[in-house]
Amino acid sequence: MTIILTALFVVFVLEKYLLHRWSTSLFTRGIPIFTARIPANATSRALLYPDRLEHDVAPLTTITLAFHALAKDRIAFREGSVIGFANVQQRYYPVMRGLIEVDARRNEIRVQGLCNWTVLVLPLVFLVLAVVGSSTTTALVAVLGFLAVFAIGYFIQRKAYRSVAEVIRAQTAAP
Template sequence: MAIALIAVLLFEAVLLMAWVAGYFSWGITLFNERIAASPAMQARLSLGSLERDLPQDKWLRLAFHALPDGSMAFRESFAPSFGLRYFPVMRGRIVLNARRHEVRVIGLCSWFVAILSLLLLPLVAMRPMVA
């Protein structure tokens, strides 16, 4: 079981680093927000502005990448940090919808976190002292 978890963790890391478009398109949705945005606001939205404008004092730095369908993928950066480090739980996409004048932010759950949760749930139910 531990080998399978390590394999999932490594496979997911490769998908994240390679920016595989399909990996950022489907999964368990943790966050789905629609934000109204005028055409002028949508025109100002760029990868550089997203990376530069996010606060970085408390959380890991986010990395953004343009996908072939015109949307933008995001994930926690693999850059070394000296602050509080946590295990990344979410990756996602930012989709511009010019017709509806909105920006949609979709956050998807990490495979490793989902599988680890599913494996630990029966263990905790059978042996509560393990938790």
């Protein structure tokens, strides 16, 4: 049991560290749980201003998002602060990290939310605890609690990620 909880803690700390360091591997790989596609021809794609995203998105959401260019065609984004489990203004656990990809081949810009590692590992911990522990009721309550926390975090972040897509849609709209 201690090994499982230690592994969960290591995954949590490692994920927070990589988020803070803007790790390209972390932000470009993962399971997409949110996707918005914005049609954008070459002229529209040239109108995307990554430097203005943080400023333009801020008034639209209660979540502070930070943006970082990973490459010419990729911009990562995440919650503004990644150190704590829940910040004073943040009453939920972030379940996604964001990626904006400019896809010239498909003439689109994609805004994706990739599932955080901790969100994937936590259900496994609950499953092991249910198998090892003698109380399936406790495990069931823990799983239901996790699902509630996941749903709350997802819907809050989905609203913010939709705002990112709307800002990009407005930036790339033909004048």
